[in-house]
Amino acid sequence: MTPAIASKRTGVSMLSRLVELLRGRALLIPVLMLAAFAAMAGEALAHAVAEGDKGYIQEITGVHLVSFLYLGAKHMVTGYDHILFLLGVIFFLYRLKNIATYVSLFAIGHSTTMLAGVYFGVGINSYVIDAIIGLSVVYKALDNMGAYQRWFGFQPNTKAATLIFGLFHGMGLASKIIDYQIAEDGLLPNLLAFNVGVEIGQLLALGAILLVMGFWRRTPGFMRQAYTANMLLMAAGFVLIGYQITGLIVF
Amino acid sequence: MYNAKMPNKDDLPSTAQLIRSTGVALAVAVVILFGAVLPAEYGVDPTRIGRLLGLTQMGEIKQQLAEEAAEEDLAAVPDLVEPEVAAPPPIVAASEETATAEPPTDEVEAVVDAEAVWIDEVSITLAPDAAAEVKLVMTEGASAEYEWSVDDGNLNYELHADYPDGDGFHSYKKARGVTGDIGEFTAAFDGAHGWYWRNRSGKDVTVTLRVRGDYSEVKRMM
Numbered sequence: 001m002t003p004a005i006a007s008k009r010t011g012v013s014m015l016s017r018l019v020e021l022l023r024g025r026a027l028l029i030p031v032l033m034l035a036a037f038a039a040m041a042g043e044a045l046a047h048a049v050a051e052g053d054k055g056y057i058q059e060i061t062g063v064h065l066v067s068f069l070y071l072g073a074k075h076m077v078t079g080y081d082h083i084l085f086l087l088g089v090i091f092f093l094y095r096l097k098n099i100a101t102y103v104s105l106f107a108i109g110h111s112t113t114m115l116a117g118v119y120f121g122v123g124i125n126s127y128v129i130d131a132i133i134g135l136s137v138v139y140k141a142l143d144n145m146g147a148y149q150r151w152f153g154f155q156p157n158t159k160a161a162t163l164i165f166g167l168f169h170g171m172g173l174a175s176k177i178i179d180y181q182i183a184e185d186g187l188l189p190n191l192l193a194f195n196v197g198v199e200i201g202q203l204l205a206l207g208a209i210l211l212v213m214g215f216w217r218r219t220p221g222f223m224r225q226a227y228t229a230n231m232l233l234m235a236a237g238f239v240l241i242g243y244q245i246t247g248l249i250v251f
Numbered sequence: 252m253y254n255a256k257m258p259n260k261d262d263l264p265s266t267a268q269l270i271r272s273t274g275v276a277l278a279v280a281v282v283i284l285f286g287a288v289l290p291a292e293y294g295v296d297p298t299r300i301g302r303l304l305g306l307t308q309m310g311e312i313k314q315q316l317a318e319e320a321a322e323e324d325l326a327a328v329p330d331l332v333e334p335e336v337a338a339p340p341p342i343v344a345a346s347e348e349t350a351t352a353e354p355p356t357d358e359v360e361a362v363v364d365a366e367a368v369w370i371d372e373v374s375i376t377l378a379p380d381a382a383a384e385v386k387l388v389m390t391e392g393a394s395a396e397y398e399w400s401v402d403d404g405n406l407n408y409e410l411h412a413d414y415p416d417g418d419g420f421h422s423y424k425k426a427r428g429v430t431g432d433i434g435e436f437t438a439a440f441d442g443a444h445g446w447y448w449r450n451r452s453g454k455d456v457t458v459t460l461r462v463r464g465d466y467s468e469v470k471r472m473m
Contacts, residue, residue: 050316051313051316051317051320052313052316052317053313055312055313055316056309056312056313056316058427059312059316059407059427059449059451060312060427060451061407061427061428061451062428064305066304066305066306067291067304067305067306067308067309070287070291070304070306070309074291092256094256094258094259094262094263095262183427183428185427185428204283207276208276211269211272211273211276214263214264214268214269214272215266215269217258217263218260218263218266218269222258223257
């Protein structure tokens, strides 16, 4: 093969790869935005009646362990910002031991601030905290892409980052739960049940993620596609940040 | 990404393991769907597990709230009440004020109790999960005293008033699972101010409200 032909073939394949990348990315941003808005289905406040989970919680008093366990699990499974961060964390973790370690660090982080925040009634502006959670997704995606080593020549401790961002995720959870107005009567047992539920929801989501990753990681294209995937993850993080900051300004 | 390690095939689950895991995941999903999600969201409970866990009750409450919200949206906007600036009703026991509450088929009575110096009394029986609302038509700055109690069980309540522009409401006081309340409040604006009660105690509850003060009418709203 003469060098001229070789370079021409390389040029074509690079172009088609770029087109492929752009096509994938172009579709994803509007899809993510749609998902973000759809997920903001919130509660419809008609007259004095709140609906859904919030409505239910405001109607009851006393200890309801299974109900709060369910609500915690639901909260985590539908909390796409928490799931995205989790995805980023385990992206390049292959051994179960490592996965368990990092997930536990995340769990310790978010449990601590969630329980403390709700029990002591410390609520932080949910737009600010959700923007920080969006930032955590961006941070992890960049970390996965090797950005910090490239830019700063230094790899920030991934375990510490997971724990610290976990604390922020917990603050986000707390601000949502405070909004639910759980009755004082039975608050602590209900809250603990909710926390257990959050962890169960986390494990369910993790299971689904690892299943997909398991298939994907066996394919030869994984390492190459992983870069694009993390880029999309970062884009999703930016959408989250933008969405929350807009909410902060507008409301 | 030069810092990410290529997965070692030995660290990864085999294809057979993955397929088996997918099957297990699907089975778990079905169990969770029928045992938890359908009961807790819709009150649909084919396996009866949901009721055992208390999740079906959650779904039933959510469905009820959703129906009530839909009805509220469909209902006509309640007339914005313009209270007349008439002479305030006398607070002395000997008055013959009658409450002008719309009497539906159940027990809304208007009674003057000479000894207790209350002007109006309303009595409502709430079945489990039912709600009722009684309000006083007042002008801004007017005040009213009240006491209400239940014969059995307990009620959730909120003492509130809808804003005149129809956008939201002002809450004076609220609580859950209580057997009564005594107090006084001052109307924050012209309108109808009063109590929304909800019975979540699982048995029939009869609530008796007694009021006196600066109002022109006692209305049963729902």
